[in-house]
Amino acid sequence: MEPTTLEEPTPSERLEEEQEVSLARAFGGRSFLRDVVETLLLTLIIFLVVNTLTGRFQVRGTSMEPTLHNGQYIIVSKLSYRLSDPQRGDIIVFHPPNGSREDYIKRIIGLPGERVEIREGAVWINGYRLEEPYITSPMPYTGSWELGPDEYFVLGDNRGGSSDSHSWGPLPRENIIGKAWFCYWPPQHWGPLPHYRFPPIEEEE
CATH class of the missing domain: 1.20.5 (Single alpha-helices involved in coiled-coils or other helix-helix interfaces)
Incomplete structure (x- = not known):
C-alpha cells in the first residue's frame, strides 16, 4: 500500500x-x-x-373637556376629508382663522349653508335645537351666524372655556388639517376618539 x-x-x-x-x-x-x-x-x-x-398632536388646555383632556396625544387622519366631507359631530384639528400660530381641536357643529343660533343655553341649527349629550353645562353666550358654501361652525365641548367659532366666526374648510382619530397617550385614554352622530336636520317650517 x-x-x-x-x-x-x-x-x-x-x-x-x-x-x-x-x-x-x-x-x-x-x-x-x-x-x-x-x-x-x-x-x-x-x-x-x-x-x-x-x-400627531397634543391636546393643550381644557376647551374640549370632558371629552378630551389636557396632555392627551392623538393621531389625526389627513386622508378622511379627501374621501368624504366633514360631518356634524366630528372632532377636527385645524388652523384657526384668528391669527393664532397654534393648531386648535374642536367639534363641528354647523355645516356649510346652515343658519346657526346660540340662545337659551343651546345651539339651534336652521331653527332646530341640537341635543348634545357630551356637554355638561349650557352656553353662557348668544349669537347668530349664516355659514357660507365652504364654512363650518366649530365649538369646544367646554362651552364656557373655549376659543372657537362663537368668538372668531366660521371656519373655512381649507383650514382643516384632518379628523382626530385615535388617542395613544396616556394609556388610560388609549383608543378611538368619540365622534358623535346627529340625526338629519331639516329647515324649520
Missing part, C-alpha cells in the same frame, strides 16, 4: 484561491451594504407615507 501524501499548491493555484476569497469577501460586504441601504430607504418611505396621511 502506498503512503498517503499531501502536495503543496503551486504558486499559481495559491494565487487563484486568494483571488476567490477576496471576491467572496467583496460580494459579501456589498450585499450587507445593499441590505442596509434598502432598509433605510424602506424606513424613509414608510415615514413619509405615514406623515402624509396622518399627524
Whole structure:
C-alpha cells in the first residue's frame, strides 16, 4: 500500500484561491451594504407615507373637556376629508382663522349653508335645537351666524372655556388639517376618539 501524501499548491493555484476569497469577501460586504441601504430607504418611505396621511398632536388646555383632556396625544387622519366631507359631530384639528400660530381641536357643529343660533343655553341649527349629550353645562353666550358654501361652525365641548367659532366666526374648510382619530397617550385614554352622530336636520317650517 502506498503512503498517503499531501502536495503543496503551486504558486499559481495559491494565487487563484486568494483571488476567490477576496471576491467572496467583496460580494459579501456589498450585499450587507445593499441590505442596509434598502432598509433605510424602506424606513424613509414608510415615514413619509405615514406623515402624509396622518399627524400627531397634543391636546393643550381644557376647551374640549370632558371629552378630551389636557396632555392627551392623538393621531389625526389627513386622508378622511379627501374621501368624504366633514360631518356634524366630528372632532377636527385645524388652523384657526384668528391669527393664532397654534393648531386648535374642536367639534363641528354647523355645516356649510346652515343658519346657526346660540340662545337659551343651546345651539339651534336652521331653527332646530341640537341635543348634545357630551356637554355638561349650557352656553353662557348668544349669537347668530349664516355659514357660507365652504364654512363650518366649530365649538369646544367646554362651552364656557373655549376659543372657537362663537368668538372668531366660521371656519373655512381649507383650514382643516384632518379628523382626530385615535388617542395613544396616556394609556388610560388609549383608543378611538368619540365622534358623535346627529340625526338629519331639516329647515324649520
